[in-house]
Amino acid sequence: MLLDAFIADKKKLVEQRLKQLASSSSIPETLGKAIMYSIDAGGKRLRPVLLLAVMETFGCKSEKGLDTACAIEALHTYSLIHDDLPSMDNDDYRRGKLTNHKVFGEAFAILAGDALLTMSFSFIMDDSSLTSDEKVKVAALLSKSAGPLGMVAGQAEDMEAEGAELTADQLQSIHEKKTGQLLQCSVLAGGILSGASDQELKHLKAYAHAIGIAFQIKDDILDVTGDEATIGKPVGSDEANNKTTYPKLFGLEGAKKELTRYIGLAKKELSEIGHDTRVLEQLADYIIARNH
Known part of the structure; x- marks a missing residue:
């Protein structure tokens, strides 16, 4: 299957299931509308697509991982709602x-984010297709990836770094947490649910680390070169917020070279896995090619 068709197919599955999982007549009306507003906003759905792609790479039916994929996307959506707040x-x-x-309004945006964060774990724990051991493993992985040592740590460090001159290592450390941890969680959860070996999980983790950094480099590049109508938000916000970015540290061409280097590292890790990894390789290339 061509990558575009693969992504479209998995996005449709995820979006349909996510709406089912997140909607309930018992949720207060305005809160429910705020939750569904951000779910319906769309997006690349890269994290759930990665999880499902890993499962199929290892010969496992991706339906088994669908609710976990939705859990990760729900948590990611919460993080975007809170990132956009005036205080952030x-x-x-x-x-x-x-x-x-x-x-x-701010209050309901905060509550919608809170709801998506907490319900994401119920998606996993209520999934009858998973064993108790699988539920514990993926829920623990998601908690660590999203919490104060993972994504939230990256968000905190990113806010503290505004106006500061960062080194390349400091910038990478922020993005490994803020962006990379949830991408890594998606890849590793797919490996766990499809029975990957410890050695295979090691290579998957390194692959995910590399594409996580590449993803952020591309975001930084798009903030300089992108088109606002295509991206869906204003460009130049990093410069306006006085943030250190890859183009600022390496120059635009240097940032593009770093992007290519990390995609190469990701593919090298995939070459160590004894399965057909073409879809995962194409997803790495997709990070370079995307325009939003």
Whole structure:
């Protein structure tokens, strides 16, 4: 299957299931609308697609990982709602739509994020297709990846770094946590649910680390060269917020070379896995080619 068709197929599955899992007539009306507003905003769905791609790479039916994929996407959506708040990045647009707090107000945006964060774990724990051991492993992985040693740590360090002159190592450390941890969680969860060996998980983790850094480098490049209508949010926000970025440290061409280098490292790790990894390789290339 061509990559575009693979992504479209998995996105459709994830979006349908995510809406089912996140909607309930018992949720207060305004809160429910705020939750569904951000779920319906769309997006690349790269994290759940990666999880499902890993499972199929290891010969496992991806349906088994669908609710876990939705859990990771729900948690990612919460992080975007909170990132956009005036007290953090103060963004008015996300994916071409007004941000959650611009529509529902700060209080309901915070609550919608809180709801998505907490319900993500119930998606995993209520999944009857998983064993108790699998539930514990993927829920623990998601908690560590998203918490104060993972994504939240990266968000905190990113805020503290505004206006500071960072080294390349410091910048990488932030993005390994803020962006890389949840991508890594997606890849490793797919490996866990498909019975990958410890050695295979090691290579998957290194692959995910490399594409996580590459993803952020590409984001930094798009903030300089991207088109606002295509990206769905204003460009140049990193410079406006006085943030250190890869183009700022390496220059635009240097950042592009770093992007290519990390994609090469990711593919090298895949070559050590004794399975057909073509879809995972194509997903690495997709990170370079994307325009939003």
